[in-house]
Amino acid sequence: MNALAATSRNFKQAAKLLGLDSKLEKSLLIPFREIKVECTIPKDDGTLASYVGFRVQHDNARGPMKGGIRYHHEVDPDEVNALAQLMTWKTAVANIPYGGAKGGIGCSPGELSISELERLTRVFTQKIHDLIGIHTDVPAPDMGTNSQTMAWILDEYSKFHGYSPAVVTGKPVDLGGSLGRDAATGRGVLFATEALLAEHGKGIAGQRFVIQGFGNVGSWAAQLISEAGGKIVAISDVTGAVKNINGLDIAQLVKHSAENKGIKGFSGGDAIDPNSLLTEDCDVLLPAALGGVINKDNANDIKAKYIIEAANHPTDPEADEILSKKGVLILPDILANSGGVTVSYFEWVQNIQGFMWDEEKVNAELRTYMTRAFGDVKAMCRSHNCDLRMGAFTLGVNRVARATVLRGWEA
Missing domain, CATH: 3.40.50.10860 (Leucine Dehydrogenase, chain A, domain 1)
Structure with a gap:
């Protein structure tokens, strides 16, 4: 199932749960x-x-x-x-x-x-x-x-x-970009993961993580999770994959990747087949690369208890069903990786105001927004007796539908 079909399917399921008018549903799509x-x-x-x-x-x-x-x-x-x-x-x-x-x-x-x-x-x-x-x-x-x-x-x-300057976000700081923007998506992943684990009486420290992707999002998530006490046992990028059951030295891996344009050849762990990374033994799996990587062919072999979707649409609907039956909790992309767009909003606000925030304020506001969003999603899960993905979709679709109707949409 391609990304558009999968996304539309999730939207339609949310619209059904919300009982949206069919004409409004079509208009929103x-x-x-x-x-x-x-x-x-x-x-x-x-x-x-x-x-x-x-x-x-x-x-x-x-x-x-x-x-x-x-x-x-x-x-x-x-x-x-x-x-x-x-x-x-x-x-x-x-x-x-x-x-x-x-x-x-x-x-x-x-x-x-x-x-x-x-x-x-x-x-x-x-x-x-x-x-x-x-x-x-x-x-x-x-x-x-x-x-x-x-x-x-x-x-x-x-x-x-x-x-x-407000016409784009993610700019260089010298042209009105926001402090903290480079790390924002990865930091948002950290905050979202903390919120999910806290629901189950756990914290980042002591959890074993596997991360697919070591670009901007994956590398920042890895650094911040490592600093918070998480043990990252395997990571991959386009050049290869590396594993160390005792935990990878992320600071050294970042340095190696910058010097060698990839993690291939890193001496702090054993090289493994990148195709096997998603099924490595771990507590938390973070797909932070391309979409559609978790599918019906590999979902049964995934050993993680939690999946944090740092990438956009990494999990196919067929895999969603398989993982749900296995009891795997998936924090969906539209919540998990929203830290980047949230800090983009902060950047836009700063540009319009002509007033720059310090990085401490940016990070504190980001934590507030991510934690509140997780709580809002959980509330929708309780209201509609659904999983986290449908909780997030019903929350998002409902807010857009309400705004659409309030602005004067007529059936």
């Missing part, structure tokens, strides 16, 4: 706007290359649409639609005044030079600048993009509309 543009740039060797860019603006009932822009060769309309829809429910679960959007360009960023990436970003911005904006649609980094990408978008957008 259909995107507000879908954008597809051609981006042609001169390569460094003088040849021309064309790429297709997408921006799906899903819903704006609760505020400006919000979502990342990813550069990846597998970017396609279905994936962007699914992720835009997930952003609508995610911002509502976090209870921040945004809607949902997502964007991307079908390219392989690792095969492009810095100057080619800049030209591609600026052309894409030229094509969509009149459809994004501080109070319309606020992009952010995602897979294959970073703070530098956001700086280029900000600069290009400002050529048309005047200096507008």
